Amino acid sequence: MKQSISQIKSSLQKKEISVEELHDEFFKIAKSNINNSYNLILDKEHNKSFITESQKRYDNSKPLPLDGIPLGIKDLFCTKGIRTTASSKILSNFIPNYESFVTQQLLKDGSIFLGKNNCDEFAMGSSNETSHFGPVVNPWKNKNEPDNNLVPGGSSGGSAAAVAEGSCVASMGTDTGGSIRQPASLCGIVGLKPTFGSCSRWGIVAFASSLDQAGPLTNCVEDAAHILNSISKFDFNDSTSSNHTRDDYVSELNQKTDQKIKIGIPSDYLQGVSKDILNQIENTKKVLSKNNIEFLDVKFSTTEYALSTYYILAPAEASSNLARYDGIRYGVREKGENLDDIYLNSRTEGFGDEVTRRILIGAYVLSAGYYDAYYRQAQKVRRLIKNDFQRIFEEVDFILTPTTPNEAFKIGDKLDPISMYKNDIYTVPTSLAGLPGISIPSGLSSNGLPLGIQFIGNYFQEKKLLQIAALAEKELAFNE
Amino acid sequence: MVIGLEVHAQLKTSSKLFSSSPNQFGSDPNENVNFIDSGMPGMLPVLNFGCIEKAIKTGFALNFTINKHSVFERKNYFYPDLPQGYQISQFEFPILTEGFINIESGQNQKKIRIERAHLEQDAGKSIHDIDPKYSFIDLNRVGTPLLEIVSYPDLKSADEVVSYMSSLRQVLMYIDVCDGNMQEGSLRADVNLSIRKPGGELGTRCEIKNLNSFKFIRQAIEYEFQRQIEVIESGGVIEQNTMLFDTSSGETRAMRSKEFSHDYRYFPDPDLLPVNITQEQIDKIQHTVGELPSQKLERYINELKIEKDIAKIIIAEKENTDVFEKIHNETEVPPKLIASWLVGDIFAFIKENNLDVLSLLNKTKAIGELLKLILDDIISNKIGKEILPRVLNDQGSPSEIVKEMDLEQVSDSGELEKIIDDALKGEEDNISKYQGGSDRVLGYFVGKCIKATKGKGNPKLINKLLLKKLQK
Numbered sequence: 001m002k003q004s005i006s007q008i009k010s011s012l013q014k015k016e017i018s019v020e021e022l023h024d025e026f027f028k029i030a031k032s033n034i035n036n037s038y039n040l041i042l043d044k045e046h047n048k049s050f051i052t053e054s055q056k057r058y059d060n061s062k063p064l065p066l067d068g069i070p071l072g073i074k075d076l077f078c079t080k081g082i083r084t085t086a087s088s089k090i091l092s093n094f095i096p097n098y099e100s101f102v103t104q105q106l107l108k109d110g111s112i113f114l115g116k117n118n119c120d121e122f123a124m125g126s127s128n129e130t131s132h133f134g135p136v137v138n139p140w141k142n143k144n145e146p147d148n149n150l151v152p153g154g155s156s157g158g159s160a161a162a163v164a165e166g167s168c169v170a171s172m173g174t175d176t177g178g179s180i181r182q183p184a185s186l187c188g189i190v191g192l193k194p195t196f197g198s199c200s201r202w203g204i205v206a207f208a209s210s211l212d213q214a215g216p217l218t219n220c221v222e223d224a225a226h227i228l229n230s231i232s233k234f235d236f237n238d239s240t241s242s243n244h245t246r247d248d249y250v251s252e253l254n255q256k257t258d259q260k261i262k263i264g265i266p267s268d269y270l271q272g273v274s275k276d277i278l279n280q281i282e283n284t285k286k287v288l289s290k291n292n293i294e295f296l297d298v299k300f301s302t303t304e305y306a307l308s309t310y311y312i313l314a315p316a317e318a319s320s321n322l323a324r325y326d327g328i329r330y331g332v333r334e335k336g337e338n339l340d341d342i343y344l345n346s347r348t349e350g351f352g353d354e355v356t357r358r359i360l361i362g363a364y365v366l367s368a369g370y371y372d373a374y375y376r377q378a379q380k381v382r383r384l385i386k387n388d389f390q391r392i393f394e395e396v397d398f399i400l401t402p403t404t405p406n407e408a409f410k411i412g413d414k415l416d417p418i419s420m421y422k423n424d425i426y427t428v429p430t431s432l433a434g435l436p437g438i439s440i441p442s443g444l445s446s447n448g449l450p451l452g453i454q455f456i457g458n459y460f461q462e463k464k465l466l467q468i469a470a471l472a473e474k475e476l477a478f479n480e
Numbered sequence: 481m482v483i484g485l486e487v488h489a490q491l492k493t494s495s496k497l498f499s500s501s502p503n504q505f506g507s508d509p510n511e512n513v514n515f516i517d518s519g520m521p522g523m524l525p526v527l528n529f530g531c532i533e534k535a536i537k538t539g540f541a542l543n544f545t546i547n548k549h550s551v552f553e554r555k556n557y558f559y560p561d562l563p564q565g566y567q568i569s570q571f572e573f574p575i576l577t578e579g580f581i582n583i584e585s586g587q588n589q590k591k592i593r594i595e596r597a598h599l600e601q602d603a604g605k606s607i608h609d610i611d612p613k614y615s616f617i618d619l620n621r622v623g624t625p626l627l628e629i630v631s632y633p634d635l636k637s638a639d640e641v642v643s644y645m646s647s648l649r650q651v652l653m654y655i656d657v658c659d660g661n662m663q664e665g666s667l668r669a670d671v672n673l674s675i676r677k678p679g680g681e682l683g684t685r686c687e688i689k690n691l692n693s694f695k696f697i698r699q700a701i702e703y704e705f706q707r708q709i710e711v712i713e714s715g716g717v718i719e720q721n722t723m724l725f726d727t728s729s730g731e732t733r734a735m736r737s738k739e740f741s742h743d744y745r746y747f748p749d750p751d752l753l754p755v756n757i758t759q760e761q762i763d764k765i766q767h768t769v770g771e772l773p774s775q776k777l778e779r780y781i782n783e784l785k786i787e788k789d790i791a792k793i794i795i796a797e798k799e800n801t802d803v804f805e806k807i808h809n810e811t812e813v814p815p816k817l818i819a820s821w822l823v824g825d826i827f828a829f830i831k832e833n834n835l836d837v838l839s840l841l842n843k844t845k846a847i848g849e850l851l852k853l854i855l856d857d858i859i860s861n862k863i864g865k866e867i868l869p870r871v872l873n874d875q876g877s878p879s880e881i882v883k884e885m886d887l888e889q890v891s892d893s894g895e896l897e898k899i900i901d902d903a904l905k906g907e908e909d910n911i912s913k914y915q916g917g918s919d920r921v922l923g924y925f926v927g928k929c930i931k932a933t934k935g936k937g938n939p940k941l942i943n944k945l946l947l948k949k950l951q952k
Contacts, residue, residue, distance in 0.1 A: 078522045091521065201522070236526065
C-alpha cells in the first residue's frame with residue numbers, strides 16, 4: 001500500500017529515508033512516463049537546491065507542512081520558468097515568468113515538483129484524449145480485456161494517472177465540471193474539488209472562470225486535507241477568492257461527532273445506472289449506517305437541465321477566455337497574408353477539435369439574437385440549480401452520488417461529444433452550484449476497474465466533508 | 481442637424497482600472513505593462529476602487545443617478561492592441577444613468593441630457609508607420625481607466641457640441657477626475673450625426689470616431705453635415721457608417737458599414753464580482769466633489785463682485801482659479817483688482833513666455849505685494865505694469881525692485897507743486913484756454929507733469945494740485 005504524506009514525513013523525520021532518496025524513488029517512475037501522464041518532467045538538477053533545503057529543514061527538525069513531498073502539477077498551472085502548455089499546441093512553447101498562487105503555496109510549504117501532468121487541452125475533455133501531447137493511459141486494466149489501454153478520465157487525467165501509477169505522492173488538478181473527481185474515480189484515487197472561491201485561480205490557465213477550481217488528487221483523504229491546508233487561502237489578486245477563515249483540515253479529520261449525520265441520496269441520479277454503480281451506493285450505505293448516519297431519499301428538480309446549462313455557460317466563458325491565444329504576444333504564431341489570416345491560421349492550427357468546438361458553441365450562445373435564449377436562460381437555470389441544492393441542504397448534511405456513470409473506457413471508444421459530455425452528469429451540478437465535492441474510491445466493477453462515490457457538502461464545509469469522506473474511506477477499506 | 485456625443489474621459493488615477501501598472505502618459509513603449517495588461521494566461525483583473533470613486537464624483541457633478549449596483553462585462557473582439565481579446569466595460573448595468581449639464585448656446589443656457597456614463601478599459605496603440613513591413617504595438621495605454629459619457633441627441637450645431645464638450649471638460653477637470661489634456665487623448669469624442677428637415681423624422685446617423693480637439697470636432701461636424709446634405713439632395717440615402725476624420729484633408733470617410741459591424745458578444749465578466757456600493761460610500765465621496773465651475777462663477781460675480789466677463793475667463797480653467805484664489809487668500813487686495821490684473825497683464829506674460837499658469841502658484845505672494853503697492857498708491861498702475869515682468873521672472877520682490885529703481889510714486893505735495901509750477905511756466909496760452917472752458921488742456925498738463933516725474937508722480941495728487949493752481 002502507498003504511503004500517506006504523514007507516513008512519508010514521519011519516515012523523513014526518523015531518517016529512515018532522505019529527501020533525495022524519496023525524490024529519486026518517485027522520479028524514477030515519473031521519468032519512465034509509461035502512461036504519458038507527464039508533459040514535462042523536471043530533471044534532478046532543477047530540484048537539487050529544493051532537495052538540499054528540504055533535507056536541511058528535516059535535519060534541523062523544522063520541516064514545513066509538505067516538506068520534501070514529491071508532487072505532480074497539472075499543466076494548467078503557470079509555473080515560473082517551467083513550460084506551461086495547457087496541453088495545447090498553441091501554448092507549446094510558452095514559459096511563464098510567474099508562479100500561480102496555488103503552486104506558490106505548495107512551494108512555500110516545502111513540496112517538490114516532479115513535473116507537469118498531461119491533461120485535456122485547456123482542461124476541455126473527460127478522457128484526456130484531447131491533449132496535444134497524446135492521450136494518457138489509465139494504470140488500471142480491465143481484467144477481462146487486459147490488453148486494452150483505458151482512459152484515465154479527464155481533464156486532470158495525467159494527474160490521476162500519475163498518482164495511481166505512483167510517480168508522485170499527490171498531484172494538483174483543476175475541476176470545472178468534474179475534471180478532478182471524474183479521473184480520480186476512474187483511477188481509483190481521491191479527488192477533491194473545493195468550494196468555488198477557496199483556492200485562488202490566479203495563474204491558472206482559465207477555462208471557465210466562474211467554475212474553475214483547483215484541488216488535489218491524492219491517494220487518501222488525509223493527503224487531500226494536507227494539500228487543502230496549503231492551497232486554500234484568500235488571495236487579493238483573485239476577485240472571486242473568498243476571505244472566510246479557513247479550518248485546519250487535518251487535525252480533526254478522524255474526529256467523530258455525537259450528532260446524527262444525515263446523508264441524502266438523489267434517487268433520480270440512480271435511474272438506469274448499471275448494477276456496478278448501484279452497488280457502490282448500496283455498499284456505502286451499508287458500511288456507513290452503523291455510524292449513527294441516516295440516509296434519506298432526496299429529489300432534485302433541476303437535474304435534467306444541468307448538463308445543457310453547463311455546456312452553454314462553460315463554452316461561453318471559454319470562448320472569451322481563449323481569445324488571448326491569438327499568436328501575437330506569445331505562443332505559436334502561424335504565417336498569414338494579413339492580420340485576419342494570422343489569427344485564423346494560428347488559432348486553427350493551434351487549437352484541437354474539442355477546443356474549437358467549444359469556442360464555436362460559446363461564441364454562438366453569446367451572439368446577438370441568441371444571448372437571451374441561451375446564455376441568459378442558462379444563467380437563470382444555474383440560479384435554480386443553486387437554490388435546488390440549498391433546499392436539499394436544509395434537510396441533509398451531505399449528498400451522496402456516484403462520481404461517474406461508468407468505469408474507465410477504452411481509449412478512442414467514446415467518439416461522439418455528447419456521450420463524452422454525459423460522463424460528467426454527477427459532477428457538473430455541483431460545479432454549477434459552486435459546492436465542494438470529493439470523490440473517493442468505493443470498490444471495483446465486475447471488470448476489476450475502480451469506481452468512485454462522491455460526497456457533496458455545503459459551501460465552505462470542507463472540514464466536515466473531509467471528515468465524512470475519511471470515515472467512508474476507512475469503512476470501505478478500498479486501499480486495503 | 482442632430483448630434484449625440486460619446487465622450488471618453490481618461491480618469492486621473494495613479495494605477496490602471498484592473499491592474500497596478502502606472503497610469504501615465506509619455507513613458508517609453510511598453511514600460512507601464514504588467515502580466516495582466518499583456519493578457520498573460522491565468523492573469524486576473526482586480527478592480528481599482530479609485531476609479532469607482534472618480535465615477536461617483538462625476539455622477540454628482542453631472543447630476544446623474546448613481547447606481548449602487550453595476551456590472552463589468554466583456555466586449556469581445558480581436559485586435560493586436562487588445563491583449564485579452566476583450567475589453568472590460570459596463571453594458572447592461574452602468575454605474576451612472578440619466579444626468580445632464582447646462583451649456584451656453586448663443587446667449588442662452590441649454591440643458592443637455594446625458595443618457596449614461598460607464599467605466600471601461602482603454603486599448604493599447606498599434607503603430608503602423610515605423611517600419612514598412614511590421615506593425616508595432618505599445619501596450620502602455622492598455623487598461624487605462626475611461627469613463628464613457630454618452631449624451632442624448634440634444635445637440636444641434638457644431639457650436640453647441642464644442643460648448644458641451646468644453647463644459648464637460650471644465651467640470652471633469654474641476655472635480656479632478658480627468659486632466660482634460662485633449663492632445664494626449666485624455667478626452668476624446670465620438671460624434672453621432674444625422675440630419676433632418678425641421679420637425680421631420682430623425683435621419684440615419686453616422687458616427688465619427690475619435691476626435692481629440694475642438695478644432696477637429698468642429699471641422700468634422702461641418703464636413704459631415706455638408707456631406708449628408710449633398711447625399712440627400714442628390715437623391716441618395718445615408719448609410720449607417722462608422723467614419724474616420726482625416727485631419728490633414730479635413731474630410732470624413734467611411735471606416736466600416738453596419739453590415740460589417742462587430743457582434744461584441746457582451747457578457748458579465750466572470751472574473752469580477754458585480755460592483756455594489758453602499759450609501760455610506762457614496763456620501764463619503766460626495767464630500768470630495770468640491771465647488772463646480774457654475775457655482776464658482778456665481779460666487780465670483782455675486783460675492784467677489786468680479787465682472788462677469790472677467791470671472792468667466794478665470795473659471796474657464798481650474799488652474800486659473802487656483803492661482804486667483806491663492807492670491808485672494810494671501811492679500812487684502814480687492815478681488816476685482818486681482819482678477820483684472822490676472823486676466824490682463826499676468827496672463828499675457830504667461831502666454832508670451834509660453835509658461836504654465838500653475839507656475840504662478842509660486843509667485844502669488846509677489847503678485848499680491850505688487851498689487852498692494854498699487855492699491856496703497858506707493859507706485860502707479862503704470863509702473864506696476866512696467867515692473868511686472870521682473871516680478872514674474874523672480875528678479876526680486878516688488879518693493880525691492882521699486883526701491884532699487886527708485887520708482888516710488890512721488891506723493892510729496894511740496895515736491896509736486898514745484899514740478900507743477902515748472903510745468904506751467906510759459907504755458908500762459910493754454911492756461912487761459914483752460915480757464916476759457918477747455919477741459920482737454922487739463923489732461924495735457926497732467927501728462928506733462930507726470931513726464932517730468934519720469935512717470936513716478938502720483939496722478940491723482942497731481943490732478944488735485946493742478947486744479948487748485950489753475951483755479952487761482
